[in-house]
Amino acid sequence: xxxxxxxxxxxxxxxxxxxxxxxxxxxxxxxxxxxxxxxxxxxxxxxxxxxxxxxxxxxxxxxxxxxxxxxxxxxxxxxxxxxxxxxxxxxxxxxxxxxxxxxxxxxxxxxxxxxxxxxxxxxxxxxxxxxxxxxxxxxxxxxxxxxxxxxxxxxxxxxxxxxxxxxxxxxxxxxxxxxxxxxxxxxxxxxxxxxxxxxxxxxxxxxxxxxxxxxxxxxxxxxxxxxxxxxxxxxxxxxxxxxxxxxxxxxxxxxxxxxxxxxxxxxxxxxxxxxxxxxxxxxxxxxxxxxxxxxxxxxxxxx
Numbered sequence: 001x002x003x004x005x006x007x008x009x010x011x012x013x014x015x016x017x018x019x020x021x022x023x024x025x026x027x028x029x030x031x032x033x034x035x036x037x038x039x040x041x042x043x044x045x046x047x048x049x050x051x052x053x054x055x056x057x058x059x060x061x062x063x064x065x066x067x068x069x070x071x072x073x074x075x076x077x078x079x080x081x082x083x084x085x086x087x088x089x090x091x092x093x094x095x096x097x098x099x100x101x102x103x104x105x106x107x108x109x110x111x112x113x114x115x116x117x118x119x120x121x122x123x124x125x126x127x128x129x130x131x132x133x134x135x136x137x138x139x140x141x142x143x144x145x146x147x148x149x150x151x152x153x154x155x156x157x158x159x160x161x162x163x164x165x166x167x168x169x170x171x172x173x174x175x176x177x178x179x180x181x182x183x184x185x186x187x188x189x190x191x192x193x194x195x196x197x198x199x200x201x202x203x204x205x206x207x208x209x210x211x212x213x214x215x216x217x218x219x220x221x222x223x224x225x226x227x228x229x230x231x232x233x234x235x236x237x238x239x240x241x242x243x244x245x246x247x248x249x250x251x252x253x254x255x256x257x258x259x260x261x262x263x264x265x266x267x268x269x270x271x272x273x274x275x276x277x278x279x280x281x282x283x284x285x286x287x288x289x290x291x292x293x294x295x296x297x298x299x300x301x302x303x
Contacts (some may be wrong), residue, residue, distance in 0.1 A: 008211035015067035047139035049075035056087035078102035079169025103154025104129025150190025174210035181267035
């Protein structure tokens with residue numbers, strides 16, 4: 001079981017100090033895929049950076065500007081181009097003069113009719129495209145860009161060196177597992193990104209959705225185990241059914257999950273299937289897609 005952390009004290013529109021160098025402002029966009037809303041994190045004092053400013057919602061932008069009143073915003077970091085993370089970056093930049101940093105590859109729309117609630121921010125473009133390991137400095141803080149593709153192709157996490165803390169965006173969420181939605185999302189990349197975060201050994205994670213994760217290694221170990229268990233369950237279901245499409249697998253494997261989350265589950269199951277086909281553990285009638293039929297690959301054994 002993943003030791004989810006779901007209790008978080010906050011008020012919409014208020015800036016809350018969550019560590020010596022970090023403040024959080026939660027956007028009023030709660031939902032089944034965003035939990036209580038997107039947590040925009042402000043790093044530093046006097047000269048600050050904003051990580052994942054969130055949706056372009058007037059009251060939220062006003063709250064962010066109020067939180068940094070009298071300070072200079074120098075950097076805006078965006079983990080990925082989804083509608084609950086990136087749209088406020090440009091209006092915040094216009095209001096403050098800060099430069100926007102994010103992965104340079106535009107997001108690609110997800111497959112199928114089952115769309116995710118947050119959606120893709122196809123119009124988003126950063127001022128500066130990031131590279132893995134790049135460091136940015138402000139007054140008393142250092143932020144490192146950490147490439148973590150998988151949730152999206154150009155997803156980045158951001159490390160705050162002074163606190164040994166990581167802002168993992170949607171690569172890791174404290175309240176739920178993350179969605180991996182092809183073609184922009186890739187399950188193989190995602191698993192490698194989780195391993196990369198574990199190897200670094202960060203002391204604290206500050207997800208964009210939900211409260212901080214302070215018992216990092218046990219949490220990430222369970223997160224990885226969950227993904228591996230899900231892949232094994234998909235293979236077992238294919239073995240039992242003989243052949244199935246994504247929707248049939250979701251109905252079977254997520255029967256005890258809130259139906260509002262089934263569209264997200266469909267995307268993640270598709271990501272698993274693409275990876276399983278690529279690894280030779282499953283086969284597909286034609287190119288892997290939402291409506292394709294999948295089968296367990298049965299290897300011939302010598303007589």
